[in-house]
Amino acid sequence: MKCNSLMTTLGLMAAFSLSGQALGAVVNVDVGHHAGSRLYTGQGAIAAPGDIWNQTPFTDANFVDSQGNPVVMMVDILGYDGAGNRNENDYANDLMYDYYRGLDNDPDSFLTLIISELIPGGSYNLALYGAQAGTFNGFLKDHRGSTFTIDGVTKIATGSMADWPEDGLAEGVTHVIFTNVIADAEGKIVVDIRPYTHPDDAAYPTAFLNGFQIEGNFALIPEPASLALIGLGGLMMLRRRH
Numbered sequence: 001m002k003c004n005s006l007m008t009t010l011g012l013m014a015a016f017s018l019s020g021q022a023l024g025a026v027v028n029v030d031v032g033h034h035a036g037s038r039l040y041t042g043q044g045a046i047a048a049p050g051d052i053w054n055q056t057p058f059t060d061a062n063f064v065d066s067q068g069n070p071v072v073m074m075v076d077i078l079g080y081d082g083a084g085n086r087n088e089n090d091y092a093n094d095l096m097y098d099y100y101r102g103l104d105n106d107p108d109s110f111l112t113l114i115i116s117e118l119i120p121g122g123s124y125n126l127a128l129y130g131a132q133a134g135t136f137n138g139f140l141k142d143h144r145g146s147t148f149t150i151d152g153v154t155k156i157a158t159g160s161m162a163d164w165p166e167d168g169l170a171e172g173v174t175h176v177i178f179t180n181v182i183a184d185a186e187g188k189i190v191v192d193i194r195p196y197t198h199p200d201d202a203a204y205p206t207a208f209l210n211g212f213q214i215e216g217n218f219a220l221i222p223e224p225a226s227l228a229l230i231g232l233g234g235l236m237m238l239r240r241r242h
Helices: 002-018 224-241
Strands: 021-030 074-078 082-084 099-101 111-116 123-129 131-136 139-150 153-157 175-182 189-195 211-219
Touching: 123 189, 139 175, 153 175
Parallel strands: none
Antiparallel strands: 021 211, 074 111, 082 099, 111 189, 123 175, 123 211, 131 139, 139 153, 139 189
């Protein structure tokens, strides 16, 4: 009976560890894994209890939340045609400095951001950063913003230099915010990113993504100690059978 009781306890502890969730966590991602990348630190548009940011290729799954807890999340991107850090705005902070882009200077430029391994049916808030502005090789490029569409709802980050705060962020200029976005039955959220075309400045249309934040519930990656506990339980079960 003692062995059965212990095995039950171990089983419950292991199940709890494997099914644990980070509730109301924020995962911050600052794109940029090329030479000269700058990793942003600090608060974004979505306030978080910590200020840790991930900066990894989108194919990596080693994401942590803003407090450093490993969480289950996968990110992929379609339409990628290059990365850069050519934002010459003196007032652009490190989050807006690096970017991924679709086809450069092409009206058909696009990016598709796919965030997966989320809780199916879970509700999430997203801040999506995507804009460039400044002088590049002697040419002024204003209003290099992006449009973001989720489930048929579109929001615009204009990239307007006149409205861009020094070393700061401004909703509708550097980023957009979506609230209560529901992950589908497979635990995915899909974001369509297109160039923003300003009526007075339609030159250089390019889809940009500087980074994003996502807030909601995430599955936690089991800690090594928890995995060891599961292994111990398995050994005890084998010993009892023999």
